[in-house]
Amino acid sequence: MGRLTVTNVSRTFKKEDGAPIGALDDVTLEIKDKEFVCFIGPSGCGKTTLLRIIAGLDTPTSGEILLDGTKISVPDAKRGMVFQEYSLFPWRTVIDNIAFGLLMQGTKKKKAIKIAEKYLEFVGLEQFKNSFPYELSGGMRQRVAIARALATEPQVLLMDEPFGALDAQTRNTLQHELLEIWGKKNVTILFVTHSMDEAVFLADRIVVMSARPGKIKEIIDVDLPRPRDRTAPESNALRNHVLKLLAEERER
Numbered sequence: 001m002g003r004l005t006v007t008n009v010s011r012t013f014k015k016e017d018g019a020p021i022g023a024l025d026d027v028t029l030e031i032k033d034k035e036f037v038c039f040i041g042p043s044g045c046g047k048t049t050l051l052r053i054i055a056g057l058d059t060p061t062s063g064e065i066l067l068d069g070t071k072i073s074v075p076d077a078k079r080g081m082v083f084q085e086y087s088l089f090p091w092r093t094v095i096d097n098i099a100f101g102l103l104m105q106g107t108k109k110k111k112a113i114k115i116a117e118k119y120l121e122f123v124g125l126e127q128f129k130n131s132f133p134y135e136l137s138g139g140m141r142q143r144v145a146i147a148r149a150l151a152t153e154p155q156v157l158l159m160d161e162p163f164g165a166l167d168a169q170t171r172n173t174l175q176h177e178l179l180e181i182w183g184k185k186n187v188t189i190l191f192v193t194h195s196m197d198e199a200v201f202l203a204d205r206i207v208v209m210s211a212r213p214g215k216i217k218e219i220i221d222v223d224l225p226r227p228r229d230r231t232a233p234e235s236n237a238l239r240n241h242v243l244k245l246l247a248e249e250r251e252r
């Protein structure tokens with residue numbers, strides 16, 4: 001299971017001078033088990049903050065988030081996170097990076113490596129088992145990060161602009177691979193992006209957020225069959241719609 005209930009979540013930070021700064025304002029949202037939801041919105045609208053709260057790395061100022069009815073308060077292997085960049089341990093090999101979460105959970109080394117090998121194969125990097133992150137391309141590193149997040153079999157995968165630093169072609173390839181993985185795994189995915197193209201290609205629903213403090217501006221159902229045709233008129237229409245919503249936020 002991986003059903004998330006986000007209820008009236010707000011998060012206020014304090015600036016250096018003590019002045020409050022609203023990052024999230026009254027966000028309410030229900031995410032179904034195994035749903036793929038993309039979040040898009042202006043820089044600083046609280047997307048990372050929301051993901052961090054769901055991961056249990058941060059606490060909302062008010063409101064709450066339930067995973068299958070249980071309140072989220074601390075990090076847990078049920079929720080795996082993939083960050084934009086540099087999230088691998090540079091001093092660990094690929095296989096040891098993937099096994100990391102399992103070892104942290106107390107899985108015995110031999111078993112952890114065995115499971116890590118399975119996920120290494122899953123992302124097609126068997127040949128790089130003993131390489132270090134610096135020996136990999138950006139796309140390969142993100143594959144390792146995905147394998148690491150999946151290795152503990154999370155119910156929810158939280159992805160914060162995971163493909164933002166990649167070239168367009170690698171990005172497209174990884175989008176395909178991610179959908180394939182999602183199809184095979186029982187996992188709910190929350191995916192932050194700045195790319196309308198990516199959101200329309202991947203998501204069951206797109207949550208468009210308004211400028212800071214982040215509120216939900218609109219939720220768009222992407223009712224297109226997969227695999228999706230990026231150039232189909234329906235895709236274009238959706239992209240245009242998202243573009244219009246984001247332009248409104250820029251002008252605000």
Ligand SMILES: Nc1ncnc2c1ncn2[C@@H]1O[C@H](COP(=O)(O)OP(=O)(O)OP(=O)(O)O)[C@@H](O)[C@H]1O
Pocket residue numbers: 013014015021022023041042043044045046047048049050212
């Ligand atoms: N630890 C913190 N202390 C103070 N302010 C913070 C902290 N974390 C985030 N903020 C503020 O909260 C707001 C939301 O930040 P957040 O990183 O969630 O935005 P974002 O939507 O992920 O932006 P981007 O698209 O640029 O990644 C920003 O104004 C940011 O300055």
Ligand SMILES: [Mg+2]
Pocket residue numbers: 047048049160
């Ligand atoms: Mg962010």
